[in-house]
Amino acid sequence: MEMKGFTIWFTGLSGSGKTTLARVVEEILRERGMQVEVLDGDVVRTNLSKGLGFSKEDRDTNIKRIGFVCHLLSRNGVVAIASAISPYRDVRDSNRRMIGRFVEVYVKCPLDVLVKRDVKGMYAKALAGEIKGFTGVDDPYEEPLNPEVLVETDKESEEACVQKIIRTLELMGYIPGADASGETSEEEEEKIRQRLRDLGYI
Amino acid sequence: MAAFWKRRSSDPKVCVFGVDGMPHALLRRLMDQGVMPRARAIFGGGLRRMRVTLPEVSSVSWSSFMTGSNPGTHGIYGFTDFDKGSYRIRFPSFASLRAPTIWDRLGRRGKRSIVLNQPSTYPAREIPGTLVSGFVAVDLKKAVWPPDLARKLEEMNYQIDLDTQKAGKHSDYLFRELQSTLRGREKVLGYLWEREKWDLFEIVVTGTDRLQHFQFDAIEDPSHPNHVHCLDYYEKVDALLGRVFDRFAAETGDDSGSGFFALSDHGFTRIRQEFYVNAWLVEEGLLSFRTGEPKSFEDAEPSSKAFGLDPTRIYLHRKDRFPNGCVEMNEVPELCARIAEKILLLRFTGEPVFRGAFRAEEIYSGPETVSAPDLVLLANDGFDVKGWMRTGPVFGRSHFTGMHNWDDAFFWNGGPMPENFDITAIASAIESRLAGKEE
Numbered sequence: 118m119e120m121k122g123f124t125i126w127f128t129g130l131s132g133s134g135k136t137t138l139a140r141v142v143e144e145i146l147r148e149r150g151m152q153v154e155v156l157d158g159d160v161v162r163t164n165l166s167k168g169l170g171f172s173k174e175d176r177d178t179n180i181k182r183i184g185f186v187c188h189l190l191s192r193n194g195v196v197a198i199a200s201a202i203s204p205y206r207d208v209r210d211s212n213r214r215m216i217g218r219f220v221e222v223y224v225k226c227p228l229d230v231l232v233k234r235d236v237k238g239m240y241a242k243a244l245a246g247e248i249k250g251f252t253g254v255d256d257p258y259e260e261p262l263n264p265e266v267l268v269e270t271d272k273e274s275e276e277a278c279v280q281k282i283i284r285t286l287e288l289m290g291y292i293p294g295a296d297a298s299g300e301t302s303e304e305e306e307e308k309i310r311q312r313l314r315d316l317g318y319i
Numbered sequence: 320m321a322a323f324w325k326r327r328s329s330d331p332k333v334c335v336f337g338v339d340g341m342p343h344a345l346l347r348r349l350m351d352q353g354v355m356p357r358a359r360a361i362f363g364g365g366l367r368r369m370r371v372t373l374p375e376v377s378s379v380s381w382s383s384f385m386t387g388s389n390p391g392t393h394g395i396y397g398f399t400d401f402d403k404g405s406y407r408i409r410f411p412s413f414a415s416l417r418a419p420t421i422w423d424r425l426g427r428r429g430k431r432s433i434v435l436n437q438p439s440t441y442p443a444r445e446i447p448g449t450l451v452s453g454f455v456a457v458d459l460k461k462a463v464w465p466p467d468l469a470r471k472l473e474e475m476n477y478q479i480d481l482d483t484q485k486a487g488k489h490s491d492y493l494f495r496e497l498q499s500t501l502r503g504r505e506k507v508l509g510y511l512w513e514r515e516k517w518d519l520f521e522i523v524v525t526g527t528d529r530l531q532h533f534q535f536d537a538i539e540d541p542s543h544p545n546h547v548h549c550l551d552y553y554e555k556v557d558a559l560l561g562r563v564f565d566r567f568a569a570e571t572g573d574d575s576g577s578g579f580f581a582l583s584d585h586g587f588t589r590i591r592q593e594f595y596v597n598a599w600l601v602e603e604g605l606l607s608f609r610t611g612e613p614k615s616f617e618d619a620e621p622s623s624k625a626f627g628l629d630p631t632r633i634y635l636h637r638k639d640r641f642p643n644g645c646v647e648m649n650e651v652p653e654l655c656a657r658i659a660e661k662i663l664l665l666r667f668t669g670e671p672v673f674r675g676a677f678r679a680e681e682i683y684s685g686p687e688t689v690s691a692p693d694l695v696l697l698a699n700d701g702f703d704v705k706g707w708m709r710t711g712p713v714f715g716r717s718h719f720t721g722m723h724n725w726d727d728a729f730f731w732n733g734g735p736m737p738e739n740f741d742i743t744a745i746a747s748a749i750e751s752r753l754a755g756k757e758e
Contacts, residue, residue, distance in 0.1 A: 262649060263647075263648035263649050265639060266689065273686075277685065277686045278686070280417070280686035280687075281686035281688075281689055284394075284417075284686060284687060284689050284690060285689045287403055288403050288404070288640065288689065288690050289403070289404060289639060289640075290403045290404030290405075301410065301412055301441075301442065301457075305457050305458065306409075306410055308457045309410050309455045309457060310410070311483075311484065312454075312455055312457075312480075312483050313398050313399070313410075313455070313629075315483035315484045315486070315487055316483055316487075316529075316532055317532065317703075317705065317717065317719045318376070318397075318398050318399075318629045318630065318706075319398070319399060319408075319629055319706065319707065319708075
């Protein structure tokens, strides 16, 4: 199977599980022989987008830059995995249009659960007013309307979320399936087809 | 010698007796009529009617049983499915199953299973124990685990299934082969029972399903010339059930059957009319073909909005799923609602044809829901939905006389079970029993 590049775009509130899922998906895709690059929003802000702040304009610029790099990687046969809050729908959609082979994964988790989790201690600060313009607290997050994959990390296990993402990629024909062995031969398929016909299924 | 030495181990054991497609209503009737006296003696008043997962076909139901999960988790939605990103039809195999089986889970606890004639496990793969695959297995060499068992089964003239083509055309062949395959299974059961230690032994009788597809009218009609042959087969199945139960009780001392589970994977009823879902989609303007005699969905016009797959699945022609797809994701809810509304209003001689039309997320849960059909239909008894590739009349009849149904499978176990349960609950009940716990 010829491997073509594409982009997996993880979007969701801070602490929802984007980076964790992106890293597991990266590992699985590498095991299946794909070239993968992860662009993590937090990391990108320390180099590619260094100096940008959290105004809407700066946030959009950051997401456009990540999108552009994903576009370059994807068209050169690499699987680009972006993991960024990316709160604004129009910029995500504009990246989708530019990249084409684009799989949006909405990592959904209710705010109250995130506040309880508060892995980085950011929600406590945002709720205390120590951080301004924090997405989901006093800055908007525009949910994707039609993501290719919706995972709900407060309800689904990490394993189930990853399986959902991988299956979607398989079904879209972007990655090879893991179950190539154990399938039936063409001759066997013909026999199976005949039996199913005999019993009225097809 | 084996019968002389009773292994009354303190470790609990479980035996599963599966009867493919045996309806609760028919079983109850045959028990009451004295055709199945051993079933009556064993099951008594404890026989339960059971719902299965949708669609109500063996590949889906047995996968739900063996994984203890719904299709949204195990990923099997029918005997056929669309190949990834194409219109080509593929046949999901055992390798397509996305959830661990009960035998795998028991194996992690050091328990061994022997599984005989289990549908939807072909090609066989390693399980902790022994597996002989059932329908749709075609090659015995690939239908057994461990592989060296194939030679022994060949020596025993073990037949996986009867010739379904002949069975549909010649009833004398059907009745002869039903008896012969049943005898063959019992012979292999005897061999495997003694061959190695086991904690779970499972056998599935599949001849009942074949009989009911082709002879349901004869089963129901005492004046039908084949009626007596049908009853004769049920008597044989009943006798086998009795012998397996007795053997299990003698070996374990479990006379109450707390470790004995009997079930079918769906019900069966008489066909009144066949309903051709693709012909209906054509009539509704949702599907059109480039040719008058379409061979596959590759012959569909790119403007087609939906396809029907066996038996009750509707897949929208989504852009994210098919190469020439024309349905955007945001159109899916409205289109599904429109199809559901129309189909639920459909009448045949004044009677509603369908009682339900469900979106995937209404009836499935788990990561495999992403590959589920967009809409799953539930027909009223008597209306057999066919996903055949055809245009023309929406209703019709063929040589088939019996159809599956969803809520008339049967279940029995001598121990306690929850009040409301379906086929997905049985695996955990078996695991609990083997762990020495009550449900």
